[in-house]
Amino acid sequence: MADTATFSPSRRFVIAAIGVGTAGFAVGCDTRTAAAAGPVTLTSLGDYVRVGSDNTITVYLRHIEFGQGVSTGLTTIVAEEIDADWSQMRFEHSPADNAKYGNAAFGGMMGTGGSTAIFSSWGQLRAAGASAREMLRQAAAKKFGVDASEVLLVKGKAEAGGKSATYGELAVEASAITPPDPATLKYKDASAYAFIGKERDAATGYGRLDTPDKVHAKAQYALDYHVEGALTALLTRSPKFGGKVASFDATEAKAVAGVTDVVQISNGVAVLATNFWAAKKGRDALKITWDDSAAEKRSTDAIIADYKKALAKPGMEARKEGAGVAGLTGAGEVITADFEFPSLVHAPMEPLNCTITYKPGESCTIHSGSQMPTGDQAAACSVLGLKPEQVVITTLLAGGSFGRRATPDADLVSEAAQIAKVIEGKAPVKLMWTREDDIRSGKYRPMAVHRMTARINNGAIEAWGDRTAIQSIMEGTPFLPPGAPDFSSIEGSNDIAYAIPNISVDVHLVKSPVSVLWWRSVGHTHTAYAKEHFFDVAARKAGKDPVELRRALLAKDPRQLGVLNLAIEKAGPVPAGKTRGVAVHHSFSSYVAEVADVTVNADGTFHVDRVVCAVDCGIVINPDIVRSQMEGGIGYGLSAILGEALTIKDGAPVQTNFYDYNVLRMAQMPKIEVHIVPSTEPPTGVGEPGVPPIGPAVANALLASTGKTYSKLPLGLKA
Numbered sequence: 001m002a003d004t005a006t007f008s009p010s011r012r013f014v015i016a017a018i019g020v021g022t023a024g025f026a027v028g029c030d031t032r033t034a035a036a037a038g039p040v041t042l043t044s045l046g047d048y049v050r051v052g053s054d055n056t057i058t059v060y061l062r063h064i065e066f067g068q069g070v071s072t073g074l075t076t077i078v079a080e081e082i083d084a085d086w087s088q089m090r091f092e093h094s095p096a097d098n099a100k101y102g103n104a105a106f107g108g109m110m111g112t113g114g115s116t117a118i119f120s121s122w123g124q125l126r127a128a129g130a131s132a133r134e135m136l137r138q139a140a141a142k143k144f145g146v147d148a149s150e151v152l153l154v155k156g157k158a159e160a161g162g163k164s165a166t167y168g169e170l171a172v173e174a175s176a177i178t179p180p181d182p183a184t185l186k187y188k189d190a191s192a193y194a195f196i197g198k199e200r201d202a203a204t205g206y207g208r209l210d211t212p213d214k215v216h217a218k219a220q221y222a223l224d225y226h227v228e229g230a231l232t233a234l235l236t237r238s239p240k241f242g243g244k245v246a247s248f249d250a251t252e253a254k255a256v257a258g259v260t261d262v263v264q265i266s267n268g269v270a271v272l273a274t275n276f277w278a279a280k281k282g283r284d285a286l287k288i289t290w291d292d293s294a295a296e297k298r299s300t301d302a303i304i305a306d307y308k309k310a311l312a313k314p315g316m317e318a319r320k321e322g323a324g325v326a327g328l329t330g331a332g333e334v335i336t337a338d339f340e341f342p343s344l345v346h347a348p349m350e351p352l353n354c355t356i357t358y359k360p361g362e363s364c365t366i367h368s369g370s371q372m373p374t375g376d377q378a379a380a381c382s383v384l385g386l387k388p389e390q391v392v393i394t395t396l397l398a399g400g401s402f403g404r405r406a407t408p409d410a411d412l413v414s415e416a417a418q419i420a421k422v423i424e425g426k427a428p429v430k431l432m433w434t435r436e437d438d439i440r441s442g443k444y445r446p447m448a449v450h451r452m453t454a455r456i457n458n459g460a461i462e463a464w465g466d467r468t469a470i471q472s473i474m475e476g477t478p479f480l481p482p483g484a485p486d487f488s489s490i491e492g493s494n495d496i497a498y499a500i501p502n503i504s505v506d507v508h509l510v511k512s513p514v515s516v517l518w519w520r521s522v523g524h525t526h527t528a529y530a531k532e533h534f535f536d537v538a539a540r541k542a543g544k545d546p547v548e549l550r551r552a553l554l555a556k557d558p559r560q561l562g563v564l565n566l567a568i569e570k571a572g573p574v575p576a577g578k579t580r581g582v583a584v585h586h587s588f589s590s591y592v593a594e595v596a597d598v599t600v601n602a603d604g605t606f607h608v609d610r611v612v613c614a615v616d617c618g619i620v621i622n623p624d625i626v627r628s629q630m631e632g633g634i635g636y637g638l639s640a641i642l643g644e645a646l647t648i649k650d651g652a653p654v655q656t657n658f659y660d661y662n663v664l665r666m667a668q669m670p671k672i673e674v675h676i677v678p679s680t681e682p683p684t685g686v687g688e689p690g691v692p693p694i695g696p697a698v699a700n701a702l703l704a705s706t707g708k709t710y711s712k713l714p715l716g717l718k719a
Contacts, residue, residue, distance in 0.1 A: 043171035045132035046179065047100045048125060049078060055156055055168035057084050059125070060094040062101035062110055063117040064371055065210055066348075066398035066405070068687050069625035070117045072208045074125055076621050077118075080188060080195045081129025082136075085155035086206045088167075093395035096373040096388075107478060110374040113406045113518070115588035115685020118621055122683050130185045132174070136167055139174035190619075190680070200624045208625070210397070222369040222396045223432075225355050230428035231260055233419050234279045236286055237268040237441040240651040242295040242513025245269060245288060252285040260427075262286070265418035272423065276432065296513045296651035300447070303648065304340055307449040307469035307510060311338075315467060315508035316485040318494040327502025328465050332457025335541055339452060339530040340712045342645035344445035344519055345438065345661060350399025352433040356416045358384060358425035364391045366413060369398025371405035379410035383417035402520040402636070407443065408477040439661050440653045444646055445519030446471040450493070450530035454538040455502075461538050461549075463502035466493045466530065471516050472509040485509070488518060492527030492587060492692065497560055498535070498553040514648070520636055521688035524587040525695075529641070529713070532583040532696030537709050546700065547582055559591045559616050560584055562677055567593035567614035570675050578609065581700030583693040588685035591616040591677075594634065596670075596697035600705045608638060608670040608698055616677035618684045626686050627674040633690025634672055639664030641695035643714050662714075 041053040050058040059078045065071040071091040079089050094101045094110075102108040105116040133153060140158035141148040143165060151160045156167050190196070200207045213219040238244065248269050250262035258278025263270050269288060273279035298306070314325065328334060354368030364384055370376050373393040380391045398405060405412075416431040423429070433441075453465035470489045474480035480487075485507050487494075494505045519525060539546040547568060554561040564584045574580045579600055584593040597610040613630050620626055643662030647654045655661040699710040 041172075043175050045135055045171070045174055046128050048128040049082070049132045051132070051136075051167050051171035051174070053168045053171070055088055055166040056090050057082065057088045057156070057167065058090040058092055060101075061091055062094050062103065063112040063121070064093060064369060064395055064398060064405075065091070066112075066369060066371075066401045068117075068629060069208055069210070069622065070112070071210045073118050073621045073625055074121055075209055076195045077122065077125040078129040078132075080193060081126050082133045083153040083155070084167075086195065086204065088156045089209060091209055096377045096393040098374045102374075106372070109372065111372045111406060113371060113403060114522075115590070115687040115689065117687075118683045119589060119685050126187055127182055127185055130187055131179050131182070134180045134185070135174040135177045136170050138177045139170040140165055143170065143173065197620050197623065219397055221350060221399055222355075222367060223350050223353050223399070225367045225396060227355055227357060227428040227430070230355060230430045231272040231274065231423075232276045232279045233270045233272045233416070233429050233431045234276075234283045234434070235265070235268045235270045235415060235419075235431070235437075236283055236288060237437070238290050238292075238295065239440070240290070240292050240295040240297070241515060241648075242292075242651075244291045244294070246291040247289045249287040252287070253282040256282040256285060258282075261423055263419060263422040265415060265422065267415070270415075270419045270431075272419070272429065280434075292651070294513065296648070298651060299649045300342070300647045303447065303512065304449060307447075307508075308338060308451075310469045310508040310510060311449060311451045311467050315469070315506040317506045318485045318490045319503060319505040321500070322502035323463070324502065325465060325504035325506075327463035328453055328455050328504065330455060330457070330462070332455050332462060333541070334453060334455050335538060336451065336453045337534060337537065337709050337711045339450040339526070339534070341448045341450075341526040341529070342647065342713060343447045343514065344525075344640055344644050345442060345646050345655075346402040346404035346517075346519060347438065347658075347661065347663060348398070348400030348402060348404055351435055351438045352404070352412045353431060354412055354416050355428060355430045356380075356413075356420045357428040358417070358420035360425045361385075362390065364417070364420070365394065366391070366416070367394045367396055368412065369401070369405055370395045370413075371398075371401055372407070372410065375408070376410045376413040379414045380417045383414060384421055403518040403522070404442065407517060408479070411443070435658070436656050439646070439655055439657060443515040443517035445525060446473065446514070446516040448489075448526050450526065452530055452534040454534065454541075456538060456542045459542050459544060461498075461500050461542060461553075463504075464496065464498070464500045465504045466496075466527075467504075467506050467508075468493065468527075469508040469510055471512050471514065473516050473518055473522070475509055488523045490523060490527065492524040492585065493531055495586070496531055497557045497586060498550070499556060500553065520633070521587060521691040524585065524688070524692040525637070525640065528583070528585040528587070528692030529695040529699070532585065532693065533699040533703070533710065536581070536696075536700045536703055540703070550582070550584065554584075559677075560586055563591045563593040563614040563616050566675055566677060567595050567612050570614065570673065571595040571597070571612040579701045579705035581697045581702070581704060583696040583700060585689070585692045587689045587692055588687075590618075590684045590686060590689040592630070592689045592693050594693040594697045596694065596701050598698060598701040598705070600702065606702065608668070610671045611673070611694065611697070613672065613674045613690065614677065615674065615686070615689065616679055617686050617689070618679050618681035620676055620679075621683055623676060626676055629686040630674045630690040631672045633688065634694045635664055635669055637691035637694040638668070638670070638698070641698060641713055641715055642668065643716060645714050
């Protein structure tokens with residue numbers, strides 16, 4: 001069947017240099033047709049840069065654009081070094097290719113997450129832009145008959161000796177030139193930057209590259225992708241976590257007009273139909289008997305109680321300073337509190353979906369908003385028995401993710417491939433998840449309990465203990481060695497920066513059939529809350545002002561102290577009738593402090609009125625995007641601590657949609673001010689670091705007003 005596709009117009013760790021300097025430069029071209037100007041030839045000047053005969057410059061993105069602004073940020077780096085005009089810049093998602101586009105933070109596989117996009121691509125894309133610039137300079141020198149040192153490159157043109165040529169006119173000749181040795185590349189001085197660190201300018205059109213198509217309904221999301229003759233598939237999964245299909249009766253489902261197939265795969269029964277509503281009606285008509293022998297059968301309260309039982313004994317040690325846990329005994333007073341965190345849903349606006357076209361034994365093409373494209377490719381190969389070169393992954397825009405589109409088991413593509421295999425590729429398959437599927441059958445931020453302990457003596461915190469019980473995200477994946485404490489469970493607690501002489505951090509990795517996954521800012525979502533709120537509790541117990549004690553204990557951490565001081569300075573005096581809380585946290589190599597001003601009413605309700613945020617994320621590529629990510633992260637984190645919780649009853653999720661899974665409403669959104677610390681350090685992450693501090697900042701404001709410890713989330717609106 002021909003793949004005649006159209007788009008509907010309606011709708012962390014150690015980073016190594018990859019690509020430029022190791023793989024060399026690929027030279028090639030392809031041709032496109034522009035509506036007005038005719039064919040446009042695109043010439044490759046390396047793995048990341050293509051120059052069009054129309055003088056456009058297209059940057060290949062190894063990271064997906066799902067609203068975080070990465071398409072603009074990564075393109076800005078190349079635009080700066082290649083001396084382009086912003087109007088020239090374009091972007092495309094790169095093919096699935098670990099060798100060219102792998103991310104060291106993901107073990108060398110392609111992946112977007114962990115706030116690593118700018119952080120990990122800074123070196124590669126600077127080199128890609130600078131190398132392409134020098135190839136264009138050499139081509140211009142040859143064309144003009146001058147020495148390369150005489151060629152001036154500016155705004156997408158080369159000039160020398162009264163002659164000029166656009167990059168588009170030089171591209172083919174430039175592609176034949178041997179790329180310069182990466183060690184000889186010279187980069188722009190920051191004082192000469194035209195784009196990096198600059199504010200958006202409406203007059204010159206310098207803004208986000210993904211915005212115009214979204215405004216004009218031209219943006220091509222995975223959900224918009226349609227293939228002629230495709231069947232829509234909806235999958236029924238077990239209502240209990242860990243349940244399996246025992247048997248099913250498809251008689252009534254097959255009687256629904258438009259239903260073509262009902263097939264079983266590893267984790268459920270799929271109904272295929274000629275349209276979505278037929279598939280949904282068919283799925284509703286299915287009769288399935290479930291095998292719950294290995295399923296979760298407990299409810300949330302019982303699971304939390306079991307976590308607390310585990311905390312009675314030491315877990316795997318993650319950090320020991322001074323006497324460690326032994327330091328919690330001695331002179332003074334010991335205080336303790338158990339912090340309970342519920343499971344959380346990612347809930348991106350665009351639920352999961354992908355389209356797969358499978359030709360048995362020959363090929364497979366997959367179109368999706370893929371956060372881990374080579375992982376998806378490997379999953380399809382495994383299911384379909386194909387080689388990587390036979391599986392083409394096309395990454396499209398995605399409507400949010402927050403971690404959901406990056407799964408070690410590639411669940412979405414694996415399901416789609418299994419369905420395509422069972423029907424023997426007779427038609428393309430568009431697998432869709434509904435909002436209810438997303439909330440009731442997804443993967444969740446794992447519930448957790450932190451047992452926080454501190455010993456207070458003579459007005460000082462002399463010992464600190466943080467013991468966690470949590471279901472591991474990484475256990476059983478290539479990301480975690482057997483027997484090691486899951487770093488994603490204790491990040492933010494094991495690297496506590498306060499100069500406390502005795503520190504103990506340990507963790508219990510508990511077992512459950514509940515499916516779990518990283519959620520925006522991963523472990524920091526709960527470790528920052530427990531650490532920063534309990535710090536205020538301990539400081540007040542010691543008779544100290546929490547802010548001043550923070551300053552004293554962060555004296556040897558200048559960047560964390562810097563954002564703390566900046567946020568407090570910009571917040572100014574506490575407004576009359578308000579209460580204030582402060583939190584500071586280091587995550588994804590960035591530093592963020594947040595000050596929350598809260599109104600607490602006589603009836604116990606409260607409203608977060610204003611948040612002042614200070615961020616140190618190294619060199620800032622796009623200030624507006626940094627502010628947007630901080631604002632979005634604060635809103636996302638506030639949503640979680642105020643109202644979000646997936647609760648479990650007898651092994652099954654209770655919530656089904658936004659009417660009972662309580663995400664933040666517009667009226668609850670505070671005024672937000674973001675202040676960026678100037679820096680010459682390499683750029684670091686901004687997608688996630690805004691999330692962790694907001695919860696404890698709000699809880700600390702409530703503590704200042706009521707004297708209570710807020711140890712169970714969500715807080716709701718009752719103080």
